[in-house]
Amino acid sequence: MTDSVPTASDVPAREWLTLPAVAELLDITISKVHQMIREGALIAVRRDGIRMVPAELVANRTVLKHLPGIVTVLRDSGYNDExxxxxxxxxxxxxxxTPAVALGGDLATEVKRRAQALGF
Incomplete structure (x- = not known):
């Protein structure tokens, strides 16, 4: 990902984490967080000029299990990160x-199916 990351002023996440906060929460280096973003394992967008991640995507000290697959499907469907x-x-x-909430539960497969349908 480059510095031309989109902004997220209208993404209705409840709480946002800075990349250093994500690194601390996941107990990994900031370089690893950047790598996860580049590889689509995590999404970060700019809020007030700072790259941030919705806290809901980082649960129980890990990234939501199905998030990388959903990110890949959405990007393949032409969606940018915002x-x-x-x-x-x-x-x-x-x-x-929301789909983000459902990803953390029993409906993750349904969310994946809906994301895949966006590409058609």
Whole structure:
């Protein structure tokens, strides 16, 4: 990822973490966080000029299990990282809250299916 990371002023995440905070939470180096972002294992966007990650994507000191696959599918469907986050955090009445919330539960497969359908 380059410095032209999109902004996330309208992504409705509840809490945001700086990249150093993510590194500390996951007990990894900041370089590893940057690598995870480049490889699509994590999404970071700019908020007020600082690259940040929605805290909901980092649960129990790990990245949500299915997030890397969803990021890949969304990017393959033409979504940039801001659009992907917007999709992940848009409330959906057929899911328990948002796709991001559902990824952490029993509906992860359904979220993947819906993300795959976006490309068609």
């Amino acid at each position: 659009e992907a986050l917007r999709w992940l955090f848009t409330p959906d009445d057929t899911l328990p809250g």
